Amino acid sequence: MTKPTVHDIAKHAGVSLATVDRVLNARPGVRQNTIAKVQKAVTQLGYVRDTYAANLSRRRQYRFVFVLPEGPSQFATTIKSAVREAAVSHIVDRVSLTTLEVPAHDPHAIVRLLQNLNTQKPDGVAIMAQETPQIRDAIARLKQDGTAVVALVSDLPNTSRDNFIGIDNIAAGRTAALLMGRFLSSQGEILIVTNSMRSRDSLERRLGFDNVIASEFSGLTALPSVESFDDHRRTANIIEDVVASRPNLVGVYSMGFGTGPLLDILRQSGRLRDLTVLAHELTPTTRQALLRNEIAAVIMQDVGHLVRSSMRILRAICDDQPIFEAQERIRIEVVLRENMPDA
Amino acid sequence: MTKPTVHDIAKHAGVSLATVDRVLNARPGVRQNTIAKVQKAVTQLGYVRDTYAANLSRRRQYRFVFVLPEGPSQFATTIKSAVREAAVSHIVDRVSLTTLEVPAHDPHAIVRLLQNLNTQKPDGVAIMAQETPQIRDAIARLKQDGTAVVALVSDLPNTSRDNFIGIDNIAAGRTAALLMGRFLSSQGEILIVTNSMRSRDSLERRLGFDNVIASEFSGLTALPSVESFDDHRRTANIIEDVVASRPNLVGVYSMGFGTGPLLDILRQSGRLRDLTVLAHELTPTTRQALLRNEIAAVIMQDVGHLVRSSMRILRAICDDQPIFEAQERIRIEVVLRENMPDA
DNA sequence: CAATTTTTGAGGAACGTACCTCAAAAAACA
């Protein structure tokens, strides 16, 4: 009734421990026939390798690197601190974590950095970046060197990344639209703001949002996206214009970073109280705004979960073990003032 | 730079391995002085015990028992299957799980069962039950025998349970009210249905709900709770009465189990489409209803997380190790048609 | 001071796995 060990399968298969070991670790010099015998014993006894004992024996250390956008974005900061937290508390066993920050909009810098990474051969890399041809190449090279690669937050679907860890942004946009539509019984226009529509996340969110608004809330009109490009002054002007010229504005959807400045502008316009505002990601700013009823809801992904998931998935890829999907699925969370997780 | 081991602290403290071991495992026969020396070395080197190696050495096996209400409740069924799933996939290491089902409303049966448990001395028990004096006693006895005890889903605050794993139900009620208020711009009455107000969860949810409705949505009136007591016929009559006699009914809040029958009744009354319905827990029924736009939103807790958390927390208690709160906090999740996790 | 008790050290075996070496057995070749 106790869990079978390598000794048990050796006995059961009628071979020596050394042979079992050779088969289990795919070492050469074993006849097909014997391999089959061992594998049969493994399945018959339901043997599962004790990875902790194995890692103990081979002194395994997983070296993982998180590549994150540098700069003052509150969301990225949250991720960085989650990585730090994961690094000190040893929730995930035998991993050493490094964080590297790269200029968000300089694909060459990212590539250079990934090249450097290549030389130190980490076991796994989690990358949060926009997809460009250069990045595709760099990831391909990492993979060739046997490094596990996962895309974080933003998927890199046309690369050889092993996995994507984040939410379905089309569904997130649809969720925002559904909330917006249900909160606003009246007719009117919706302002949509993001940092840049060149980012895949914003595109997908917009897609999902429009889809639901168009098909279910005919009274509402989603205005063209306003892109801030991190330029507050310029953005302020545009938004002030929109607010002034559109008396029928009833909602605002902030799809990307920069909800703080946006709220400032709206506050100054004096219209904030009459608008239903939805934003992404729970940050100190959006948290405050929720508490003040300035934002109706925030759509978020649990950043701690994101990071822990990355680590577990990277490790699973390294050991090529199965991923426990149910545990790793990142949820699209809807946060209202009353179900806000504490900081 | 590599992680210190017992050997390192032995060397650093100038004592033998045996002494270090005695100190670390609180075995007797060591002078205060030497204990201090070892502890100093531990903190200086930042030693953390490798629990996997330790468990390997002492062949530790954690035997945990889940005590769950028997019967056809969809929510309890979901938990049971989550436990089963956790038991087969060895996400949490070295634990063997057993599930015991007890009649939900027979405190004596639960107590008898817990007594029996006592004799086999499991390492930890997770209990989902209502608090009664008998249960208080039974839990006290378990604790006395050194068993770790956590309350699942429903807290047992006046017992000696080590921990509660579930959501804050007052906050859940408040969240429901906030959603209801925002979805309903009109005035009207809200029907509130639950299985039994004797359950602490329902009481707390109602409390939170009323609180927010009263203070923020003066146009809305929450009607007295209708208790179904698992008696569909009787409940159908009451609800039909309410629906017929209250033309101003605009919303329904299903606080506990039995959303399926409730929806049937409302469907038959022909009023379902005009009502904003909120319910708890994502089950096949509520999932269907969300897809059909019959339910506006579901408030849920991630059952898989609940179970995995229980296991991790029970283990942490057994080893008296710290609990990583950020990972274990159960979220109050708001699920709309568009952000529904797949089954 | 010796006798007793307490504390400490040295060493080994074990947990389940990995990985190494060397020799023996079996299979394939000539």
Added chain:
DNA sequence: TGTTTTTTGAGGTACGTTCCTCAAAAATTG
């Protein structure tokens, strides 16, 4: 057939910890 090559077995050491024994050293007692 003998020779070469491939496959297998036996045994050991290690990982970091626990837990055991036995003897030696130190502290405490009379």
